[in-house]
Structure formats: C-alpha cells, structure tokens
Amino acid sequence: MARPIFWIKVLAPLCLLLLLVGWWLNFTLARPVGKVSIYGEVQQVDLKKLQERTLPWLNDAFWLVDLTSLKASLEQDPWIKTVVVRRQWPDQIHLELVERTPWAHWNDGYLIDEQGVGFNPSFKYTQELGRHIYAKKDTLAEAIKFWHDLDALLQSSGLQLTELRHEQRGSWQLEFNASIRVLIGRDNIATRINRFLWAWQHWLAAEAEKLASVDLRYPNGLSVAWQKLTN
Numbered sequence: 001m002a003r004p005i006f007w008i009k010v011l012a013p014l015c016l017l018l019l020l021v022g023w024w025l026n027f028t029l030a031r032p033v034g035k036v037s038i039y040g041e042v043q044q045v046d047l048k049k050l051q052e053r054t055l056p057w058l059n060d061a062f063w064l065v066d067l068t069s070l071k072a073s074l075e076q077d078p079w080i081k082t083v084v085v086r087r088q089w090p091d092q093i094h095l096e097l098v099e100r101t102p103w104a105h106w107n108d109g110y111l112i113d114e115q116g117v118g119f120n121p122s123f124k125y126t127q128e129l130g131r132h133i134y135a136k137k138d139t140l141a142e143a144i145k146f147w148h149d150l151d152a153l154l155q156s157s158g159l160q161l162t163e164l165r166h167e168q169r170g171s172w173q174l175e176f177n178a179s180i181r182v183l184i185g186r187d188n189i190a191t192r193i194n195r196f197l198w199a200w201q202h203w204l205a206a207e208a209e210k211l212a213s214v215d216l217r218y219p220n221g222l223s224v225a226w227q228k229l230t231n
Contacts, residue, residue, distance in 0.1 A: 031061060031062045031063075031090065031091055032058075032061060032062060032091070033058045033061075033062050033065060033091055033092075033093055034062070034090070034091030034092060035091065035092045035093070036054060036058070036092070036093045036094075036095065037088075037092060037093070037094050037095065038050070038095045038097065039094065039095065039096045039097065040095075040096055040097035040098060040099065041099070042079070042097055042099045043099065044079045044099060044100075044121070045077060045079045045080060045097065045099055046077075049077065050074065050077065053073050053074055053076070053077070054070065054073075054074065054095075056073075057069065057070040057073065058093070062087065062090075062091045062093075063087070065087070065093065067085045067086070067087070070085050070093075071083055071084075071085045074095065074097075078100075078119045078120055078121060078122050079099055079100050079119075079121065079122075080097060080098070080099060080100070081098045081099060081100045081113065081115075082097075082098045083095055083096065083097050083098070084096040100113040100114075100117070100119065101113055101114045102121075102125065102127075102129060103116075103129065103131065104129055104131035104132060104133050104147075105125075105129055105131065105132040105133070106118050106132075106133050106134075106135075106140070107133075107134055107135070109121075109124065109125075111125060112133065112140070112144065116140075116141065116144045118137065118140050130160075130162060131147070131161075131162065131163075132162065132163045132164075133147065133163075133164050133165075133166075134163075134164070134165040134166065135164075135165070135166040136166070136168075139166050142166070143164055143166045146164065146166075146172070147161065147164050150164075150174070150193070153193065153197065154197075157197060157200060157201065157205075158205065159176045159177060159180075159200065160176060160177055160178075161174060161175075161176060162175050162176065162177065162178045163175035163178075169186065170186040171183075171184065171185050171186040172184040172185065172186065172189065177208070179211075179212075180208065180211045180212070180213065180214065181212070181213040181214070182196060182213065182214045182216065183213065183214070183215045183216060183217055184216050184217070185216065185217040192216040192217075193216075195216060195221075195222060196214060196216055196222065199214075199222060204224070210226050210227055211224065211225075211226065211227065212225045212226055212227045212228075213225040
C-alpha cells in the first residue's frame, strides 16, 4: 500500500497546481482592458476622436486585443505620424504618439510635415508657417527638394523664400520676402537663379522696397516690374 499512497501524495498537489494554473490562465486571458494610457506631446490631435477610434478594439479581452489593427486605426488620424501600441501586464494598453510637425502650407488647405509628407489636417490650419508650396501631389517631392536647394543658395543673400509654385507646364515661380515675385520658367533653372542672385547682390537689393516682380525667362537677361506708387 505504500506505493499508491506515495503517488497520491505526489499527484494530488500536482493536480491542484494544474487546476490553479488553469484557473489563473482563464482569468488572465478573459480579463478585460483595465486602462489605456496615452503618452506623447500632442497639440493638434483630437483626443476625443482618438478615444472613439480606440474603443472598438477594447471589447476583446486584454490578451486578445489586436494591437496591429489598433495601431493602423489610430494612424488614420492625419496628425499622427506614428503610434507605438503595447501591452503592460496585467491589463493596461500603452499608446505612444508622435504628432506631425507642420513645416509648410501646401496648395489650399493642405500641409507638409518636416519629413516632406503632405497631409490634409482635417480642419482649417490658420497658423502662418512662412512657407507655401503650390504643386501637384506627384511633383511635391521635387518642389520640396527645390525649396531646400534654394534655401542653401540664399543663406548670405538676405532673401527669404516664402512661396514656391510649380505650374502645370513645369515652370517655376518664386516669392521672396512675401512680396517679390520671381518668374523662372522651366528651362535653364540653375543659370537663371544664378543670374537673379547676381543682379540682386549688385543692384536689386538696394531697390527691394520698390520691387514687384522679376522675370528671368530670357536667354541672357531679365526684366523688372516696379510696385505702383500710391498717392
């Protein structure tokens, strides 16, 4: 009889342990989400809408929440650049948000972030950014690169690029200091820009307050339009 008693002493605690583990797993896997924590500095993200996007994914038990789908849903918000979603035992979901930082206005009502990604802000963004780009979606990357190239050329000129337009036929038009319009055209871009900078340094800068526009669409020269005098 010693052997059966031995096995009872061994198996009984083991069975009890298995029952406890099973109960714990069942309780843990079925446990609902207890708390959602949001981290990150946000100014434009609508937190109420963010909550509305999050709620449908919280109906599942904590360990069954589809984090990949939740992340994809949250990143549909145009202002959210990235979001990291993770679980924290025993019942918390952590959301780490990175908001887009607007760098320039794009066309009418759109914005460009610091990484050069155009997006619809979903509301009228009225803050002035000092930069405005007009370009089609498929030429936006080219326009942004041109802007940065021009910024590098203008560092010692005293000129500030405030607007860039890429017209449908491929011509370029610039605005400096929010007042001086420069027509470049679509050919010999680098040559024409250098011609303008030479003219600016040698005589146009002294007449800046009177300047309205400069047309560079000539083989070897330029024309200047002056602001109309007001009485």
